[in-house]
Amino acid sequence: MGAGWAMGWLLAEMLTAAPEPRVVSALEKVRPGVELKGEKEARLSLARGECEAVQVVLPPGSARLKVKPLALRGPEGKTLEASVWREAYLDVKTPSNSQGGTGLWPDPLVPVESPPGPEGAPTVLYVELCAPESQAPGTYQGALHVEAGGKALAPISFTAEVQPFVLPATSSLPNSFGISLYSISKAHGLKPESSEARALLRDYVGALLAHRVTAHGMSMEAPPVRFEGGKAVVDFSAYDAEMSPFLEGSALDSGARFTTADVRDNKSARTDAEKSAYYRAFAEHFRQKGWKARLFFYAKDEPKPEDVALVRTQALRVRAAKQDVPVLVTAPLDDALRGSADILAPTLNCFFPRPGPQTCRNVVPLQTLRGKLEPHVKVWWYQSCNSHGCNGGPTPDAAAEKVYSGWASYMVDHPTPLNRAMGPLAFLSGVDGELYFDTVFAYNTKDPWKDVFEFGGNGDGTLFYPGTPARQGFSRHQPVVSLRLKHIRDGLEDYEYLRLLESLGEQTFAREAARRLTRSGYEVETDARQWEQVRREMTLRLRKRWEASEYAKRSGVRPK
Incomplete structure (x- = not known):
């Protein structure tokens, strides 16, 4: 009896010493009091040129974490290395709207060794695998080993299937998200002109590019110019030092490049003639460099009626340069601006009519809009508080609240599928590009670690957090990526899957798949299981088509 009791006690001790973590889909947000079904092991599928992640939820009370490096082994001893972060939490005081909520929401991805979150916050690891284009296809396996408070937790098995097909390193969907050296410098307590601030800006912009996002703004410094006989003589040396790595593809090992660049x-x-000469020199410099990014001129943002004359004048100056530099205008269809825009960018809610009060003054579906524009005009879109509501919190008017709900959204306190939806939605609609006004806006006004509430939404215009040496867990100045930026990237990878399917003859399948995820800008599937199912079906169809295509190339037989 004594021996049996001792064996039982030992078994209980072993079980206590090795509690089992749970693996949760990256399409969920792990919050206090929200029960999510977890798995005992992680299974991922990713293309070459893609990143995929899962969340590992550790047992309650896990603290002082230590994670051993994770490298999965695959064909012929090849390895696939993982990156691991700890999810930090924001305490949301005012919900973005009725789809949001107060309380703790995960968003910043901090070093694993960072201090535990506030009381009641789950302990969650974000584990990401990225397969470069050169990665050998096949099955990779390994285990994640975690210590919490000096005790080893049960290891988590990882299996990753690297698919044979390849996603391009540079986004196929042009985009341009704002970022500012001055905002970054303010939040990090650095002088904008310092070499440390400039290097930090490169880190931030590199992080955007690694997530398939192109930046505009940056140092905001225009190259110096003087005028000789009506010709603009421009010194591009400082501009090239800042921009070249991102325009030529040397900033990242993947070779990813900016899709766009702003003049x-x-x-x-000062004069119209000098401005036109300057724009001409800018365009000629891009052409001489062979940069593939689409150069554009950003006209007065969200012009009011009193700004119409300025926008029309800006467009005339750019066109007088007689160069292919599109003028981007952020406005819905407006007869007063007709002919001024080469890229027209209304807000997302301007494309999808819905019952109830409208949140855009001129709602026009994309195909109808194209019919009202000159053939050369491209159509972009962007998110604004016109989607989630500009005042914060649910609107008392039920009809108004309804029209501010359901939209694709980059807000912290909205479901992950809403954060991810813009990519599939762009494919389904056929829009030509995406704009976003800022990624570090809250750096100017508050401590983002405590609050990113701006323009009625949690995280509107802010996709980073400032990691500084003064903050526990950080030894240097660095950008802290948000979960939402990861979700934006995943949506852009969805776009690449759909586009690749279309190129391989699966247009009908691709459109049906996209429609199952995003029926319109405000009808987004929020069930993570449905997103995972659609992705599995796309992967199987792509693999079949890709292998048939590769066989055809080798054998000369046309695939069916």
Whole structure:
């Protein structure tokens, strides 16, 4: 009896010493009091040129974490290395709307060794695998080993299937998200002109590019110019030092490049003729460099009626340069601006009519809009508080609240599928590109670690957090990526899957798959299981088509 009791006690001790973590889909947000079904092991599928992740939820009370490096082994001893972060939490005081909520929401991805979150916050690891284009296809396996408070937790088995097909390193969907050296410098307590601030800006912009996002703004410094005989003589040396790595593809090992670049206006160009000469020199410099990014001129943002004359004048100056530099105008269809925009960018809610009060003054479906524009005009879109509501919290008017709900959204306190939806939605609609006004806006106004509430939404214009040496867990200045930026990237990878399917003859299947995820801008599937199912079906269809295509190339037989 004594021996049996001792064996039982030992078994209980072993079980207590090795509690089992749970693996949860990256399409969920792990919050206090929200029960999510977890798995004992992680299974992922990713293309070459893609990143995929899961969340590992550790047992309650896990603290002082230590994670051993995770490298999965695959064909012929090849390895696939993982990156691991700990999810930090924001305490949301005012919900973005009725789809949001107060309380703790995960968003910043901090070093594993960072201090535990506030009381009641789950302990969650975000584990990401990225397969470069050169990665050998096949099955990779390994185990994640975690210590919490000096005790080893049960290891988590990882299996990753690297698919044979490849996603391009550079986004196929042009985009442009704002970022500012001055905002970054303010939050990090650095002088904007310092070499440390400039290097930090490169880190931030590199992080955006690693998530398939192109930046505009950056240092905001226009290259110096002087005028000789009506010609603009521009010194591009400082501009090239800042921009070249991102335009030529040397900033990242993947070779990813910016899809777009904005013309930086120069106050030294005073007359219309000087401005046109300056724009001409800018475009000629891009052409000489062979940069593939689409250069564009960002006209007055969200012009009011009194700004119409300015926008029309700006467009005339750019066109007088007689170069292919599109003028981007952020406005819905407006007869007063007709002919001024080469890229027209209304807000997302301007494309999808729905019952109830409208949140855009001129709602026009994309195909109808194209019919009202000149053939050369491209159509982009962007998110604004016109989607989630500009005042914060649920709107008392039920009809108004309904029209501010359901939209694709980059807010912290909205479901992950809403954060991810813009990619599939872009494919389904056929829009030409995406704009976003800022990624570090809250750096100017508050401590983002405590609050990113701006324009009625939690995280509107802020996709990063400032990691500084003064903050526990950080030894240097660095950008802290948000979960939402990961979800934006995943949506852009969904776009690549759909586009690749279309290129391989599966247009009908691709459109049906996209429609199952995003029927319209405000009808987004929020069930993570449905997103995972659609992705599995796309992967199987792509693999079949890709292998048939590769066989055809080798054998000369046309695939059926």
